[in-house]
Amino acid sequence: DAxxxxxxxxxxxxxxxxxxxxxxxxxSHSYMFWYRQDLxxxxxxxxxxxxxxxxxxxxxxxxxxxxxSKTENFPLTLESATRSQTSVYFCASTETSPHEQYFGPxxxxxxx
Amino acid sequence: RKEVEQDPGPFNVPEGATxxxxxxxxxxASQSFFWYRQDCxxxxxLLMxxxxxxxxxxxxxxxxxxxxQYISLLIRDSKLSDSATxxxxxxxFNKFYFGxxxxxxxxx
Numbered sequence: 001d002a003x004x005x006x007x008x009x010x011x012x013x014x015x016x017x018x019x020x021x022x023x024x025x026x027x028s029h030s031y032m033f034w035y036r037q038d039l040x041x042x043x044x045x046x047x048x049x050x051x052x053x054x055x056x057x058x059x060x061x062x063x064x065x066x067x068x069s070k071t072e073n074f075p076l077t078l079e080s081a082t083r084s085q086t087s088v089y090f091c092a093s094t095e096t097s098p099h100e101q102y103f104g105p106x107x108x109x110x111x112x
Numbered sequence: 113r114k115e116v117e118q119d120p121g122p123f124n125v126p127e128g129a130t131x132x133x134x135x136x137x138x139x140x141a142s143q144s145f146f147w148y149r150q151d152c153x154x155x156x157x158l159l160m161x162x163x164x165x166x167x168x169x170x171x172x173x174x175x176x177x178x179x180x181q182y183i184s185l186l187i188r189d190s191k192l193s194d195s196a197t198x199x200x201x202x203x204x205f206n207k208f209y210f211g212x213x214x215x216x217x218x219x220x
Contacts, residue, residue, distance in 0.1 A: 033208065037153070042116075042199065042212035050206060058207060090155060097206045098144040103155035 003027070006091050006104035013081050014112055021076045021107050023091030031094045032074040033058075033101065034066065036087040043090065049074055050097070081111045113138050116202050118211035126219050129190045133214045135183045135200030144203040145176055147185050149196045150213065156199055159185075190218045 004025040013019045023032065030051050035043040035058075045058030047066040055066050063085060065077045078085055088108050092101040118135045125131050137145075145162040160167065162174040162183050173186040183200055195218045200211040 031206070035210075040212060043156070043210040045207055045209070048206065056206070059209075088153060092208075098203050100146055100158045100161060101208060103157070105155050106153075 004091060004093055004102055004104040006089075006107050008107060009105065010108050012110045012112060015081060015083060017081050019078045019081055019109070021078075021089055021091075021109070023074045023076070023104055025072055025074075025091075025093045025102075025104075027093065027095070027102075028071055029093035029095050029102075030071070031097055031101075032068065033092040033094075034064070034074070034076045035090045035092065036060065036085075037090060037106075038087050046076065046089075078109075081109075083111050085109065086111045114211075115139060115204070115209035116200055116211040118200050118214050120212060120214060122215040122217050124217045124219060125190055127190055127192060129218075130186065130188045131190060131216065132187075133185045133198055133200075133216075135185075135211050135214075137181050137183070137200075137202045137209070139202070139204050140178075140181060142181075142202045142204050145183050146201040146203075147172075147174055147183075148199040148201055148210075150199055151196050156210075159198070187216075190216075192218050192220060194218050 033048040034046040049055045049068040091104040094101045147159040148156040150156045197213040
C-alpha cells in the first residue's frame with residue numbers, strides 16, 4: 001500500500017530556475033493539497049484540487065502553478081524559483097473535504 | 113488575524129503528567145476539526161478528529177466548543193513518546209487551516 005508519495009525528497013536549485021515537485025497517491029482520493037511549512041508559520045495551503053482538472057488557490061499561491069490531469073497526480077511547479085520559496089513542501093489527499101487528510105513525506109527545497 | 117491560533121509552547125512536563133493544549137479559530141462557519149501530531153518536521157499524522165460531543169482515544173481527549181470557537185486536547189499519563197509538535201487543524205469549505213503548532217517535551 002504505497003499511499004501518497006512525493007519526489008524528489010530533497011532538491012537544491014538556483015534562483016530563477018523552474019522546478020517541479022511531484023505528488024502521487026494510490027487511494028483515488030478526490031481532493032489533493034499542496035502546503036509549505038516554514039518555521040513560525042505552520043503549514044500554509046498553496047493550492048488544492050477537488051478533482052481532476054479542478055484546482056483552486058489557497059493562502060499563498062503566488063509564484064506557483066499546479067495541474068491535475070489525472071486523479072492520482074498533482075504536480076506543483078515553481079516557475080521561477082526565489083529564495084523565499086526555500087521551504088518544506090507537503091502534499092496531502094483526502095476522499096472528501098471535511099474528512100482528515102493524509103500527508104506525503106515532504107520535499108525539502110532549497111533555493112540558492 | 114490568523115485563522116487558527118495556538119500557544120507555541122514548549123510545554124515541558126514529566127512523565128505521567130497530564131497536559132492540555134488549546135486552540136482558537138476565527139471562522140464560526142468552520143466545518144471540521146482535527147489534531148495532528150508532527151515529529152521533527154516530518155509529515156503530520158492524524159491524532160484524532162474533534163467532535164462537538166467530545167471524543168476520547170485512550171489517553172487522549174479532544175473537545176470542541178463552537179460557541180467560544182476553541183478546541184482542546186488533553187493528554188493523560190504522558191509518555192516520552194508523546195514528545196512532538198501538536199497541530200490544530202480547521203476545515204472551512206474545502207480548505208484546511210493549520211495552527212503553527214504546540215511543542216510538547218516529556219521528560220523522564
